Amino acid sequence: MKVLVAVKRVVDANVKVRVKADESDVELSNVKMSINPFCEIAVEAALQLKESGQASEVIAVSVGPDVCQEQLRTALAMGADRAVLIKTGNDLEPLAIAKLLYTVTQREEPGIVLLGKQSIDGDNNQTGQMLSALMGSAQGTFASQINVVGDWVNVIREVDGGLETRSLRLPAVITADLRLNEPRYASLPNIMKAKKKPLEVIDASDLGVDIAPRLKVIKVSAPPERKAGIRVNSVQELVEKLKNEAGVI
Numbered sequence: 001m002k003v004l005v006a007v008k009r010v011v012d013a014n015v016k017v018r019v020k021a022d023e024s025d026v027e028l029s030n031v032k033m034s035i036n037p038f039c040e041i042a043v044e045a046a047l048q049l050k051e052s053g054q055a056s057e058v059i060a061v062s063v064g065p066d067v068c069q070e071q072l073r074t075a076l077a078m079g080a081d082r083a084v085l086i087k088t089g090n091d092l093e094p095l096a097i098a099k100l101l102y103t104v105t106q107r108e109e110p111g112i113v114l115l116g117k118q119s120i121d122g123d124n125n126q127t128g129q130m131l132s133a134l135m136g137s138a139q140g141t142f143a144s145q146i147n148v149v150g151d152w153v154n155v156i157r158e159v160d161g162g163l164e165t166r167s168l169r170l171p172a173v174i175t176a177d178l179r180l181n182e183p184r185y186a187s188l189p190n191i192m193k194a195k196k197k198p199l200e201v202i203d204a205s206d207l208g209v210d211i212a213p214r215l216k217v218i219k220v221s222a223p224p225e226r227k228a229g230i231r232v233n234s235v236q237e238l239v240e241k242l243k244n245e246a247g248v249i
């Protein structure tokens, strides 16, 4: 069984994101970029499926400009067997990404498609769900545990009330939540080896998919600055202020 894992290039989670002066977007020039953290977890899950003998091949796929090859090389250094970049210009919407990923699933016919539950830049939380609809397959989102049993995969999902276990018939789409695993670091020898692993580049315009935008960003603005707090000298003073100034008790 092949496992396809979708990897998105995003601003590194440790970077303090700044809004552009014209409020059209966030500043991306000279900013450190990385694999979306939830996609790293998805890559780790795919590698564990291969190491346990349940998957035969792990294929990392990214949609975006040429520079996304950096993140695909990281996935290869972690242990993926090969990678596919679907080359596009601008940032695409989740539906367009899902349609492009769908073309790869049609070609590769993976048993499991793993994605992150969400990208930390757009916070969309849509691509996996849309992809599963296009594939007509089962979906297990927010996965914190995955267990393949024959033609089925049991997924423990993190839901509001606790944990939900679902059995999905393969092929299935699974999106990774934070507690699924701790992604491995790529070792230096593996980073070197990854440079020789196959990375195929496909131009999105050759796939005959409608990726025209359906949304328009009107404005991007920074959250309001938090006002400084005050220090009180006693519990009595705190209670007095909460009662008479804040009016919350």
Ligand code: AMP
Pocket (backbone or CB within 6 Å): 006, 007, 008, 009, 036, 038, 039, 042, 061, 062, 063, 064, 094, 097, 114, 115, 116, 117, 118, 119, 120, 122, 123, 124, 125, 126, 127, 128
């Ligand atoms: P989103 O729906 O944007 O929150 O993204 C959820 C997941 O979809 C990500 O964690 C990725 O696994 C996948 N995904 C989103 N955008 C891309 C992209 N440009 N290339 C590859 N995978 C993507």
